[in-house]
Amino acid sequence: MIKPSTVPGTMELLPAQQLAFDKMIDTIKKCYQNSGYTPLETPLMEKSEILLTKSGGETEKQIYFAVPTGSLGETEQLPKYALRFDLTVPLARFVAQHENDLSFPFKRYQIQRVYRGESAQKGRYREFYQCDVDIIGKDNLSIAYDAELIALIYRVFTALQIGKFTIQINSRKLFKGLFQSLDIDEETTKLVMREIDKLEKIGEEKVKTSLQTWLSSEQTEKIFAFLNIKNSTNPLQELEKFAPNNQIFAEGKQELEKIWEILKYYELKSDFFQFNPCIARGLDYYTSTVIETSLDEHPQIGSICSGGRYENLATHYTKSSLPGVGISIGATRLFYQLDALGLINYPENSSASVMIACLDEKYLAEYIQINKILLENNISNFVYWQADKLKKQFKFADKSKVKFLLMIGEEEQKNEEITVKNLETGEQNNVKFGEIAKYLLNYL
Amino acid sequence: MIKPSTVPGTMELLPAQQLAFDKMIDTIKKCYQNSGYTPLETPLMEKSEILLTKSGGETEKQIYFAVPTGSLGETEQLPKYALRFDLTVPLARFVAQHENDLSFPFKRYQIQRVYRGESAQKGRYREFYQCDVDIIGKDNLSIAYDAELIALIYRVFTALQIGKFTIQINSRKLFKGLFQSLDIDEETTKLVMREIDKLEKIGEEKVKTSLQTWLSSEQTEKIFAFLNIKNSTNPLQELEKFAPNNQIFAEGKQELEKIWEILKYYELKSDFFQFNPCIARGLDYYTSTVIETSLDEHPQIGSICSGGRYENLATHYTKSSLPGVGISIGATRLFYQLDALGLINYPENSSASVMIACLDEKYLAEYIQINKILLENNISNFVYWQADKLKKQFKFADKSKVKFLLMIGEEEQKNEEITVKNLETGEQNNVKFGEIAKYLLNYL
Numbered sequence: 102m103i104k105p106s107t108v109p110g111t112m113e114l115l116p117a118q119q120l121a122f123d124k125m126i127d128t129i130k131k132c133y134q135n136s137g138y139t140p141l142e143t144p145l146m147e148k149s150e151i152l153l154t155k156s157g158g159e160t161e162k163q164i165y166f167a168v169p170t171g172s173l174g175e176t177e178q179l180p181k182y183a184l185r186f187d188l189t190v191p192l193a194r195f196v197a198q199h200e201n202d203l204s205f206p207f208k209r210y211q212i213q214r215v216y217r218g219e220s221a222q223k224g225r226y227r228e229f230y231q232c233d234v235d236i237i238g239k240d241n242l243s244i245a246y247d248a249e250l251i252a253l254i255y256r257v258f259t260a261l262q263i264g265k266f267t268i269q270i271n272s273r274k275l276f277k278g279l280f281q282s283l284d285i286d287e288e289t290t291k292l293v294m295r296e297i298d299k300l301e302k303i304g305e306e307k308v309k310t311s312l313q314t315w316l317s318s319e320q321t322e323k324i325f326a327f328l329n330i331k332n333s334t335n336p337l338q339e340l341e342k343f344a345p346n347n348q349i350f351a352e353g354k355q356e357l358e359k360i361w362e363i364l365k366y367y368e369l370k371s372d373f374f375q376f377n378p379c380i381a382r383g384l385d386y387y388t389s390t391v392i393e394t395s396l397d398e399h400p401q402i403g404s405i406c407s408g409g410r411y412e413n414l415a416t417h418y419t420k421s422s423l424p425g426v427g428i429s430i431g432a433t434r435l436f437y438q439l440d441a442l443g444l445i446n447y448p449e450n451s452s453a454s455v456m457i458a459c460l461d462e463k464y465l466a467e468y469i470q471i472n473k474i475l476l477e478n479n480i481s482n483f484v485y486w487q488a489d490k491l492k493k494q495f496k497f498a499d500k501s502k503v504k505f506l507l508m509i510g511e512e513e514q515k516n517e518e519i520t521v522k523n524l525e526t527g528e529q530n531n532v533k534f535g536e537i538a539k540y541l542l543n544y545l
Numbered sequence: 546m547i548k549p550s551t552v553p554g555t556m557e558l559l560p561a562q563q564l565a566f567d568k569m570i571d572t573i574k575k576c577y578q579n580s581g582y583t584p585l586e587t588p589l590m591e592k593s594e595i596l597l598t599k600s601g602g603e604t605e606k607q608i609y610f611a612v613p614t615g616s617l618g619e620t621e622q623l624p625k626y627a628l629r630f631d632l633t634v635p636l637a638r639f640v641a642q643h644e645n646d647l648s649f650p651f652k653r654y655q656i657q658r659v660y661r662g663e664s665a666q667k668g669r670y671r672e673f674y675q676c677d678v679d680i681i682g683k684d685n686l687s688i689a690y691d692a693e694l695i696a697l698i699y700r701v702f703t704a705l706q707i708g709k710f711t712i713q714i715n716s717r718k719l720f721k722g723l724f725q726s727l728d729i730d731e732e733t734t735k736l737v738m739r740e741i742d743k744l745e746k747i748g749e750e751k752v753k754t755s756l757q758t759w760l761s762s763e764q765t766e767k768i769f770a771f772l773n774i775k776n777s778t779n780p781l782q783e784l785e786k787f788a789p790n791n792q793i794f795a796e797g798k799q800e801l802e803k804i805w806e807i808l809k810y811y812e813l814k815s816d817f818f819q820f821n822p823c824i825a826r827g828l829d830y831y832t833s834t835v836i837e838t839s840l841d842e843h844p845q846i847g848s849i850c851s852g853g854r855y856e857n858l859a860t861h862y863t864k865s866s867l868p869g870v871g872i873s874i875g876a877t878r879l880f881y882q883l884d885a886l887g888l889i890n891y892p893e894n895s896s897a898s899v900m901i902a903c904l905d906e907k908y909l910a911e912y913i914q915i916n917k918i919l920l921e922n923n924i925s926n927f928v929y930w931q932a933d934k935l936k937k938q939f940k941f942a943d944k945s946k947v948k949f950l951l952m953i954g955e956e957e958q959k960n961e962e963i964t965v966k967n968l969e970t971g972e973q974n975n976v977k978f979g980e981i982a983k984y985l986l987n988y989l
Binding site: 136144147154174184202203245503 | 563620624700864947
């Protein structure tokens with residue numbers, strides 16, 4: 102006998118939870134679709150050379166390679182295929198591969214699982230869902246798309262009903278321009294941005310201390326003067342005080358102002374989004390807008406939806422200039438965290454609303470007749486086929502979370518009636534065969 | 546530069562095809578849900594010891610193992626994790642693992658991809674979708690569930706609208722009983738069933754020849770007398786002529802008769818299902834009912850939905866008796882084949898029905914106002930944010946397969962009107978801002 106168990110760091114849900122998870126995914130998908138994003142699914146496996154194009158040693162250490170039985174033990178070369186660790190690399194490969202078949206701006210959503218060869222520990226997933234949308238332009242892409250994505254985040258999390266959230270927005274161009282004006286080189290800029298990313302976690306003092314490894318006190322102070330405008334009433338207006346003659350800083354400022362103008366038209370509630378100069382997003386590929394989203398009452402969860410703009414998606418595969426902007430929701434981690442906080446909206450019913458009990462097998466014809474009538478009226482239902490004790494069937498109906506239990510026995514068959522029990526209210530009624538769909542539709 | 550390409554033997558679709566594929570999956574899913582099956586998703590990776598429990602050397606040769614970067618080159622032992630090659634092994638593991646949390650009969654659907662380390666060749670997939678439903682009982686499971694699944698197959702393929710199909714049904718118990726009565730041992734029975742499976746492909750003569758490796762002419766003739774009842778008017782009635790005193794044969798006959806009785810209540814069109822004594826299903830684990838489904842006009846496709854009953858699902862993990870019955874649709878292969886035959890119903894529209902053109906950025910407020918009104922009315926739509934030449938925008942709308950193009954310029958803004966072009970009919974109308982949702986809903 103083998104003990105049945107799953108691979109650590111993966112998610113597997115029991116039916117009630119799975120239904121709730123599916124409902125969450127469906128809500129996200131519906132929002133994406135309604136805004137004109139087309140679906141994309143890419144194969145789980147990519148050629149290893151493609152997955153390894155992404156710079157940064159961390160990633161390479163976390164890849165799962167796919168090795169077929171026949172190739173086990175071959176040590177001389179890298180396995181040919183590996184599992185995707187995000188949806189951005191496959192998107193870049195896809196867009197470059199099908200550049201001539203796509204219309205730009207190409208708007209796609211992709212809801213698939215990704216894989217990381219992490220050591221298993223609490224909160225670390227080896228397999229998790231990402232729900233991404235990206236818009237890829239050719240040669241150029243209006244900044245309005247960044248605003249569209251912010252409005253989309255607003256709609257998604259409003260629809261999910263998980264409490265008050267704040268979308269925090271910044272532009273990497275501000276950092277880049279400010280640091281240029283302070284004579285900080287590009288290499289140091291990256292290191293500094295990574296430290297700034299830790300601000301909320303470790304606090305101002307610790308970040309200041311580590312910045313002084315590379316920077317003068319004056320540089321550090323100027324950076325913090327910039328970061329601290331987040332506390333002013335209108336932080337966007339404060340920007341004019343910084344890096345006055347720097348081109349890139351000015352671009353970042355203009356882009357943010359344009360985004361704010363468009364968000365005004367969207368009439369989002371103003372306390373749901375804010376300019377936050379402290380948002381850096383450690384990942385290298387963002388080049389201007391960066392976005393994070395947090396739940397106001399549960400800041401410990403961290404960002405529940407992040408993204409940003411990158412100036413060129415697919416440099417490894419094509420000479421075309423393909424600027425893009427995208428966001429991503431890590432649905433697996435989000436689901437677990439929301440569930441732990443009691444914030445998941447569990448569906449009231451299982452996938453069927455009605456169970457037809459089996460009082461005696463001699464009424465199978467009637468059970469099937471009702472089953473068919475309900476299906477024709479789009480009422481999900483099933484027959485419990487075994488004439489088990491009624492108590493057992495009630496228990497089953499209860500655990501299956503159906504809303505109605507239908508019973509037909511001798512009396513009912515004679516009168517062409519059904520005994521209908523509403524399991525939520527306990528109410529019980531007799532309903533004619535021909536009226537059953539109408540009756541149930543009143544409640545469903 | 547790296548040439549962007551996918552792993553051979555995997556499916557990747559362009560947007561229009563992906564929409565059609567998603568529509569197919571949604572149809573299947575909806576049918577499964579409406580009959581009260583709950584969703585299940587299992588992790589891609591299983592522990593290797595679990596995947597290797599399935600008997601049969603073929604499978605072991607085709608497994609992809611998942612090897613993280615840090616473990617590359619370790620040759621001494623089998624990798625710990627591997628990718629699932631079907632959905633039945635994960636189901637067995639899941640049910641055994643959560644036996645105490647589930648209510649039986651446990652009805653689940655599972656629509657996920659599976660992986661085979663096949664050498665890539667035409668028509669062989671290394672990654673493909675399976676759309677499975679199974680019902681698992683505890684200790685016993687009414688034969689009515691087999692009939693329910695046949696009715697479900699009927700509904701699924703009727704809903705998919707891919708032409709006339711036939712569900713072919715047999716019971717392995719007939720083979721087992723018949724062969725017992727002919728003194729053929731169990732080992733030979735398996736070999737013979739595998740040959741019978743090839744009947745349609747290679748013809749009666751060749752199968753007869755290979756059967757004579759193990760059987761006498763008399764045995765072979767008696768088997769073919771049995772197989773040939775499929776040509777009689779009522780093959781089920783012919784069964785009484787065979788294996789008269791064999792218990793298992795009698796059970797098979799009774800079960801089929803019970804299934805036929807129930808199917809009568811379902812009122813399926815009778816030419817959509819038939820008893821076919823030639824259906825063997827090579828896989829070892831089926832023990833009674835076996836089911837195959839074929840398209841009448843495209844027999845070369847082979848079975849588009851197969852399944853059957855197994856007397857015990859999870860013997861490797863638990864001593865509980867867990868009989869089950871299930872069916873599976875191989876959606877990836879099916880989609881390709883239907884697409885090649887022109888049988889795929891492509892959705893008329895992309896994921897959005899309406900595009901709002903950008904005549905001038907100064908009307909962004911109006912564009913967003915309309916975008917919001919439509920979303921509130923559940924009309925999928927998007928703004929084309931860049932004031933590109935109208936010709937380019939028309940082309941984009943056309944390629945995106947939206948149904949309506951909405952335009953607001955100077956004149957329209959002044960009159961609070963929208964120019965609405967129906968891209969399918971070419972019709973063009975002016976509609977007041979406040980009436981746009983009502984107007985479009987008439988057509989959508």
